[in-house]
Amino acid sequence: MLDDFNFRIIFEYLPLFLTGLRNTFFISIVSIMLALMTGTIACACRISSIKLLKYPAIAYIEIIRSTPLLVQIYFLYFGLPTLGLRVPEIQTGIIALMLNSGAYIAEIIRAGITSVDDGQIEAGVSSGLNYFQRMRFIILPQALGATVPPLLGQAIVLVKDSALLSLISVMELTRCGQTMTSERFMPTEAFLTVAFFYMCIYFCLKSLADWSQKKLIFREAY
Amino acid sequence: MIEFKHVNKWFGKLHVLNDVNLNIAEGEVLVICGPSGSGKSTLIRCINRLEPIQRGEIIVDGVPVHDKKTNLTKLRADIGFVFQQFHLYPHMTVLQNVMLAPVNVKKMSAAAAEEIAREKLIQVGLTDKAGAYPIQLSGGQQQRVAIARGLAMSPKIMLFDEPTSALDPEMIGEVLDVMVNLVSEGMTMCVVTHEMGFARKVADRVLFMDFGKIIETGRPTEFFDNPQTLRAADFISKILTH
Numbered sequence: 001m002l003d004d005f006n007f008r009i010i011f012e013y014l015p016l017f018l019t020g021l022r023n024t025f026f027i028s029i030v031s032i033m034l035a036l037m038t039g040t041i042a043c044a045c046r047i048s049s050i051k052l053l054k055y056p057a058i059a060y061i062e063i064i065r066s067t068p069l070l071v072q073i074y075f076l077y078f079g080l081p082t083l084g085l086r087v088p089e090i091q092t093g094i095i096a097l098m099l100n101s102g103a104y105i106a107e108i109i110r111a112g113i114t115s116v117d118d119g120q121i122e123a124g125v126s127s128g129l130n131y132f133q134r135m136r137f138i139i140l141p142q143a144l145g146a147t148v149p150p151l152l153g154q155a156i157v158l159v160k161d162s163a164l165l166s167l168i169s170v171m172e173l174t175r176c177g178q179t180m181t182s183e184r185f186m187p188t189e190a191f192l193t194v195a196f197f198y199m200c201i202y203f204c205l206k207s208l209a210d211w212s213q214k215k216l217i218f219r220e221a222y
Numbered sequence: 223m224i225e226f227k228h229v230n231k232w233f234g235k236l237h238v239l240n241d242v243n244l245n246i247a248e249g250e251v252l253v254i255c256g257p258s259g260s261g262k263s264t265l266i267r268c269i270n271r272l273e274p275i276q277r278g279e280i281i282v283d284g285v286p287v288h289d290k291k292t293n294l295t296k297l298r299a300d301i302g303f304v305f306q307q308f309h310l311y312p313h314m315t316v317l318q319n320v321m322l323a324p325v326n327v328k329k330m331s332a333a334a335a336e337e338i339a340r341e342k343l344i345q346v347g348l349t350d351k352a353g354a355y356p357i358q359l360s361g362g363q364q365q366r367v368a369i370a371r372g373l374a375m376s377p378k379i380m381l382f383d384e385p386t387s388a389l390d391p392e393m394i395g396e397v398l399d400v401m402v403n404l405v406s407e408g409m410t411m412c413v414v415t416h417e418m419g420f421a422r423k424v425a426d427r428v429l430f431m432d433f434g435k436i437i438e439t440g441r442p443t444e445f446f447d448n449p450q451t452l453r454a455a456d457f458i459s460k461i462l463t464h
Contacts, residue, residue: 119309123368126270126303127323127375128295137322141313 006186010193013180020176021197027090027172028159028201031097035158036151038098039105046106047113057106064103070164072096077168093165093172101158108150112143152209159201173197223248223379223410224269229278231264231434238264239275240434248378251411253421253442256431257457262414265431266381269412270301283378299327302372306384308364310356310371316343317352320371328375335374342370346400362393366400373404380404382413416461418446430454 010017045057064072073096080087087095116139124134166175177194181187224246231239238261246252254262267273268280271287271294280287285297310319320339324330330338343349346366356364365385372380382401386394398420405411405424415421421428421442428445430438430453438445438454449455 117309119305119307120311122272123303123305123309123311123371126272126298126301127371128299128327129323130295133326137326138311145313 006189009180009184009186010189013176013184013190013193016176016179017173017193017197020171020173020194021201023090023170024159024162024172024197025201027094027097027162027165027170028155031094031101031162032155032158034094034098035101035105035154038102039109042102042106043109043113046110061103061106064100065107069096069100069161070167072100073164073168089165089168089170093162093168093170096165097158097162100161101154104154104157105151108147108154109143111150112147113139115146116142148212149209152205152212156202156205159205160198163198223250223283224412225279225281226265227279227281229268229275229280231261231268231273231275231277238434239268242278242434242436244429244436246410246412248410249408250426251405251409251424252413252427252429253425254412254414254429254431255416255421255457256437260431261434262431263383264434266383266412266414269379269381270298270303272303295327299323299375300378302369302375302377302380304365304368304372304380304382304385306388308356308361308368308388310364310367312356314355315352316348316354316356316359316367319356319367320374323371324374338374338376339370342373343367345373345403346370347396360393361389362396365389365393365397369397369400369404379410379412382411382415384414384416386415386417418461422446430457432457 042057042060045053046061048054048057073093076087076092076096077089080092120138121134124138129137162172163174165172166178169175173194177187177190180190184190224244226242226244229239229242230237240261242265254265256262264273268275269282269287271292275288282297283300285292287297310316311322314322317336317339320342321332321335324335324338325332328335340349340352343352346369348363348366348370351359351363351367356367359367365388369380369385385401386397389397394417398417401411401413401420402424413420413425425442427439428442429436430445430449430451432453438449438451440450445454446458449458
């Protein structure tokens with residue numbers, strides 16, 4: 001099978017792939033940052049006792065989690081212009097990824113918060129600490145530690161989900177593979193290269209996750 | 223100091239506190255016992271409003287606990303609470319656990335809070351553990367830290383909810399010793415416990431509950447040696463026969 005595998009063409013297309021890699025990287029970083037903000041705000045609303053905040057947050061989270069990302073991307077790509085908003089593809093893609101991951105991140109943070117033992121909260125209550133003090137000193141330090149691994153997991157998912165942006169002609173990694181395939185008709189070479197670059201990003205994020213396991217989570221003290 | 227007036231509480235249909243009337247004097251040590259599910263934990267959890275009540279009134283040091291206008295922070299700062307499962311904050315050192323409320327609720331300076339915290343750690347016999355994390359301590363040590371955490375707020379009342387029930391037998395003594403010391407300092411205490419030795423030694427009064435009602439109260443010797451009700455006699459025989 002590898003007899004007719006053409007390495008030369010990969011090198012020929014390397015500048016294109018590097019552009020794709022750069023775009024995928026840029027889109028992922030920006031999206032994950034925005035998704036973290038969206039998710040934190042959505043989570044704060046979700047656990048709030050104020051109904052005007054709580055129910056819209058539930059609606060947002062449930063709508064996103066119950067529909068495919070591709071549908072959300074198409075909805076924004078074709079839907080926003082009909083609403084009179086002309087947004088370039090790359091921004092549309094970032095908005096879609098932000099909204100999508102934001103919903104999952106909201107649930108990840110909420111899981112972290114609810115994982116803190118009720119007894120500790122009661123201990124805080126009975127020593128007179130108010131809601132914000134309990135959040136600040138008891139709940140969040142533990143919840144955030146516990147959410148770091150699943151958040152990095154979500155970041156990895158987001159990087160791979162960004163491949164779907166190829167369908168709205170954003171020039172990211174997968175789109176580069178498609179371009180090379182249609183120009184030279186060499187899909188094996190094209191998508192193996194694409195896969196290789198995704199793996200590189202994945203292993204970078206994974207080593208970050210492993211490092212954070214040791215560093216960021218509160219030291220369980222030995 | 224603590225006054226229950228016709229207190230009623232329901233969990234759904236379950237009547238957990240049934241017309242409870244009770245007066246606890248300043249400096250009194252009250253031991254509450256009774257079968258599981260009889261409402262004894264709920265009773266003391268109402269004193270600092272960890273639980274709401276549906277009818278009646280609880281007055282602590284002149285303050286109606288369940289009144290909407292009551293300053294809960296102030297009320298709770300004056301009442302120490304020790305839980306069966308300790309509930310220390312696992313991400314903080316022993317010293318930080320004890321200092322947290324004095325610094326944030328009483329707005330003490332860190333230095334002043336640390337001084338008090340260290341003093342309380344001496345009192346519970348854990349001077350050398352200030353820098354340790356809860357996970358490094360035995361159950362008995364954790365519970366003593368929890369007591370120090372309560373004491374650091376200089377409370378007027380200490381409430382104990384089965385403080386030795388989650389401990390290995392050989393660690394019960396060290397926790398009870400700390401509590402006995404507190405008694406000798408004149409602290410007002412309500413203790414839910416089945417430790418007969420402790421009750422006999424230091425309690426001013428034993429209160430026996432069943433089905434949310436106070437069935438019997440009396441001096442410990444009278445209660446244990448000569449219970450007035452069948453229900454109490456049955457309960458005492460059960461906890462003594464093993």
